[in-house]
Amino acid sequence: MGNDDITLRQLQSEVDDWIQTIGVRYFSELTNLAILMEEVGELSRLMARKYGDQSFKSGESADNIPSEIGDILFVLTCLANQMGISLQDVIQSTIKKNTKRDLDRHKNNPKL
Template identity: 35%
Template structure:
């Protein structure tokens, strides 16, 4: 668990503990929807938005994802590094 995830873990425990897995997944999906709304506004598709709100929503998505990762004992940075390696190998293998 990285330092940021530890901070999330401490905060969640102060609030009484983690929700169940599917409740946390629902929270993540909700935050992704809010991120999508902000992006639509910033891009002018749905009114007007502020780029700093996109940043805030990305933070909320990361918080919700951290909760799920903590619940399952996954270090987010390690998982991200492995995904980067996976995409690099896959994309290098498929390039001409």
């Protein structure tokens, strides 16, 4: 990792510190879920225009895709913090689950 890289645990801590000092408090879990869906929708709109069949409206560009991904990660981190979920633990668990389930599945997929 480079000097600016942070771990998932550090990410959760930094987001929590930001919420406590600048954000005042966490929004409710349901509000944050709605915000997460909104942010995913914003990413979807840009992706549909860059990689799909839609065209950009005047003033729109794909340059905002990284920002939208950052917004999604921020809100997802808020939700994990609120529910006491370790992002490090869940991603490791998900990788193990996917590895066990898909060990040969994709290698044997003629579509790939």
